[in-house]
Amino acid sequence: MRSSWDIAVLGAGPAGGAAARIAADDGADVLLLDEQRRPGGQVWRVKSAARHFASDSPETRAGDAHRAALEQSKVTFRGETRLWHIERKKDIWVLHVLTLSGTAIYNARAVILAPGAREFVQPFPGWTVPGVFGLAGVTALIKSQQIPPGRRCVVAGSGPLAIYAAAEILRLGGEIAAIVTPNSRADWLWCLPALLANPFLAKRGAEWIAQLKRAGMPIFWRHLVTRTKGNEVLSALHVSRCTSEWAPTGAATEIPADTLCIGNGLLPNSEIAALAGLELHYDADCGGWIAPVGPHGQTVIPGLYLCGDGAGIRGATVASEQGERAGMAAARWLKGAPASSGSQRRSHRAEWLGLAMTGLSRPRRGLDSLTTPETIVCRCENLTRATLEAEIDAGAASVEALKSATRCGMGPCGGRYCLTSAARLIEMRQGAAPGTVSPPTTRPPLFPLPVAAIGTEFDYDDLPIPAPAPL
């Protein structure tokens, strides 16, 4: 099978798909890789074939258009392919991937990263009980399987994702017990100008809210879920009013539910960028730690581009345009032309809205107090806030030191679910501002890699014979 390409694009969502298509249209030989079977990413995830009879949402239709455009292009798409390591050997990028049939190595002269985002959930008492789902995970379920996540759901979280997920659960026949959001109506009013500048998305949002209102769904503005009840499965949860900094305040209301969908904003996936050699910096408006990029997605490493939510959370419209610019810039770079000669399509209105929505979703510092001393922060290793803070008080003043001492973040998730919270615990203990404690060094493999899948061509007789260690 072919293994060398002009450009490899990692991630086939709005950004990566557009980048691949534009670069291929410009004559580059493009390989597009994604973990999913079909292009679309998280936001335009394809509907499962078994669910073809379900009605289409605008997201499904946008994804279908995206997939059709890719199919008509000269892009080579390989799905169900996961990157576990990326290296640069001289001027060639070496991509180590795992496919359904084992490991493979692809080479490319330029790489465009479109790794998207993942959600952040502030740990709170009972967040590890079965029945609690991440909001983004629930939207993936909704988009692919077209079924609600449970019988009686509470949807909690900030920004538009909570409203969207609740409206979709309702559309799919689920029961919504309550919508709980730390945002106030005033927060949303503040975004009105940015919304009105993007009438299509504003209309879509207004439809969701109207739908929820028509169905008589209680919306708890400026509220938080503070704990769950039930040991084996979720039976109920507590909801409290919160301050403008999202610190819970006042008495709790108990709401019976078997399902909680909760999220506190999105984090850019920065692991591949870091592994590829880019330095990360903290930008709260972009959602956290990101690698800096130029207007065409160019990074400080020649031939390496970054676009989409992985370069800062701005949503699908902006991601798609960023992808076009990065794809064109990469194709031009291969020909020795400057990036600025490429695509200039850029919607400042969409960027305005993206910034506003990220601002709505971004966790405020009061959320920290949801994590009680007994709350598990690192799920893989079962470590509570109290355990981590004891180690911080004993002198562990960096994420690396905390990891070494406690194993926080050393489990199968690779720290994706806990190290943001762990870094924040260190910052709070030191009285430091958010973004002063850096994430740890990213190491391969990027996900737990089956030992059986690597080194399958190993021949014992090929072992190098090293010079014996000195006696």
Added chain:
Amino acid sequence: MSESYDITVVGGGIMGCATALRLAEGNMRVLVLEKSDLCQGASGVNAGTLSLQIKRVRLMEYALRGHRIWASMGDAVGFRKTGGFTLAFNDREAQLLKERQTLKRQAGAPIEFVTPKKLLQREPEISSKVTIASYCAEDGYANSSLTGQYYRACLKAAGIPYRERAPVSAIAHGSDGFVLTTSLGQVRAKRILLAAGAWLGPLAAMLGVNLPVRARVNTVSVTEPTPPVIGSVIGHATGLLTMKQKPNGTVLIGGGWQGYGTPDAGRGCVSGKTMVPNIALARYAVPALAKARLTRSWTGFEANVPDFYPLAGDLPGVYGAYVLGCVRGGFTIGPYIGKLMGDHILGQEPELPLFDPDRSFEGVPG
């Protein structure tokens, strides 16, 4: 921060911390400066093997005493004395194993040779392709990740101040000692010990001394928790494999396969080209590993000089300056050679001789 000490230790790894503790016992006022976190260099990222079978003949006495110190540190550093097997899979390896382990036995390591049958009785998951193995009951491991936590607590208990994330950018040497410029301000000290591992070269150069320090970029990998597959520390006649399973079920795989990068440029990079055969060799030796998943691979910088003996003694030509580092098998020997170094600085005769950094490296094959 403008402070004054009897001695400043530059480098908060195992050797620097162990020396600092000894010096404090001798009533010196010590400050430890570390550019990142305590024990985050080679001290904290190596595979943690404590094996006499891979120690140099002339360093065996030091290693035996090093083992005793690790044993005394116990659970706080995850010490386990499991015994260790070194495996040979063909005639060439068997011959290599016999020659080398015989010399090490003569040097004092209780090493014996065992048949494949005896090996498989103890370690049934090991490949039946082994032709002969050597065994040392003294072998085991410690958890290198815990050394930072351990020494941080020791320094605190001894009342020794330390500064982390305080890289030294300049060292001035005057008649009354040294002035070190760090990111946290200036520090004065009558004496100075450089114990910065792979970062020793540039530090010594600040005092006008050229030390021929190089670094190997060793790769280590770990699996997620896995049902028990091995109970002992496993090595390979060529040195290309070390393996141990921790009480939490994770299997740690090393063997000195080289990544790339330099100490100045960060933490080093894992090379797929060497990491993959390292794991494949581990699976060849223990086929049941095929069921495990690899969660992480990383690299660490192992410093050395051309003759692969330690630098341990006075920094040539700079009165009041000392250097300690570049010990092959430095994890094993570190806590012990730190004590020897401390004795030397305190003006006492160390129990075993140090290794003069002023020796000639010319003509030594590098």
